[in-house]
Amino acid sequence: MDEQEARRRFAEGRVARMATVGSDGAPHLVPIVFALDGDDVLSIVDAKPKRGPELKRLRNIEANPNVALLVDEYREEWERLWWVRADGTGRVEEEGPTRDRAIELLWAKYDQYRTAWSEPVGAAVVISVHRWRWWSLAGPQA
Amino acid sequence: MDEQEARRRFAEGRVARMATVGSDGAPHLVPIVFALDGDDVLSIVDAKPKRGPELKRLRNIEANPNVALLVDEYREEWERLWWVRADGTGRVEEEGPTRDRAIELLWAKYDQYRTAWSEPVGAAVVISVHRWRWWSLAGPQA
Numbered sequence: 001m002d003e004q005e006a007r008r009r010f011a012e013g014r015v016a017r018m019a020t021v022g023s024d025g026a027p028h029l030v031p032i033v034f035a036l037d038g039d040d041v042l043s044i045v046d047a048k049p050k051r052g053p054e055l056k057r058l059r060n061i062e063a064n065p066n067v068a069l070l071v072d073e074y075r076e077e078w079e080r081l082w083w084v085r086a087d088g089t090g091r092v093e094e095e096g097p098t099r100d101r102a103i104e105l106l107w108a109k110y111d112q113y114r115t116a117w118s119e120p121v122g123a124a125v126v127i128s129v130h131r132w133r134w135w136s137l138a139g140p141q142a
Numbered sequence: 143m144d145e146q147e148a149r150r151r152f153a154e155g156r157v158a159r160m161a162t163v164g165s166d167g168a169p170h171l172v173p174i175v176f177a178l179d180g181d182d183v184l185s186i187v188d189a190k191p192k193r194g195p196e197l198k199r200l201r202n203i204e205a206n207p208n209v210a211l212l213v214d215e216y217r218e219e220w221e222r223l224w225w226v227r228a229d230g231t232g233r234v235e236e237e238g239p240t241r242d243r244a245i246e247l248l249w250a251k252y253d254q255y256r257t258a259w260s261e262p263v264g265a266a267v268v269i270s271v272h273r274w275r276w277w278s279l280a281g282p283q284a
Contacts (some may be wrong), residue, residue, distance in 0.1 A: 015216035019161035019169035026208035027161035027169050031216065031225050053277065066168035074157035078254045082209065083173050112220045135195065 013071035017096035020060035032043035039115035042102035047122035061090040088129040099124035148266035148276035162202035175245035185243035189264035223276035230271040241266035
């Protein structure tokens with residue numbers, strides 16, 4: 001796997017796991033749906049979360065913008081295992097063109113936003129990736 | 143989903159994603175195979191990793207033992223999405239009965255360790271879970 005292939009597999013992933021760090025130094029981890037736009041990973045949270053994991057990730061990113069995202073595929077045939085990790089810097093965009101772009105790309109990637117999702121959406125979470133890492137049996141990378 | 147069901151789904155997961163935090167305050171994220179033993183999540187790394195993500199997770203845990211683990215299932219039917227997160231404290235066991243137990247349970251859960259894996263294994267990574275969190279359409283939790 002080279003970086004081009006790593007980015008392709010990441011972009012095609014249907015779910016990523018996003019790790020942030022709390023002010024207590026503990027990691028926080030949630031699955032997200034996302035779209036890759038160049039080196040930006042775009043996602044969006046529900047409108048006005050008052051509690052729970054959505055609010056937690058926003059607070060964490062505001063206090064510590066370091067974010068790691070992982071796309072991987074588990075197979076029982078271990079020789080086919082692979083993962084791609086994106087390390088980056090997160091920010092929250094309450095409104096504006098980047099949020100509009102997130103909605104455009106997410107709606108294009110996931111029919112569910114149109115067909116199965118009636119909740120109003122809120123801020124975009126944008127991760128600017130500064131490092132791609134990947135692993136498969138072709139060889140590990142940090 | 144109640145805590146008993148959350149633990150059951152977590153234990154039956156074939157892969158978890160493990161987040162640790164580096165000394166630079168950035169999260170690190172890898173998929174792991176694991177076994178749940180009471181409130182301990184047991185996994186094992188390759189023998190003598192000299193570089194790469196396996197060594198990174200060991201160094202992170204030694205410097206900051208906070209660990210988050212996530213088991214989730216992505217479905218295109220979003221009404222079936224769920225996840226279970228285990229927050230805990232990690233330690234590395236180079237040898238001894240806990241490492242022996244990890245090997246016993248991992249070999250029992252994953253045939254692949256017997257049939258498809260020829261690499262020597264090294265230290266056990268043990269996460270003592272102090273908080274279980276879960277989410278499904280039945281309702282969110284932090």
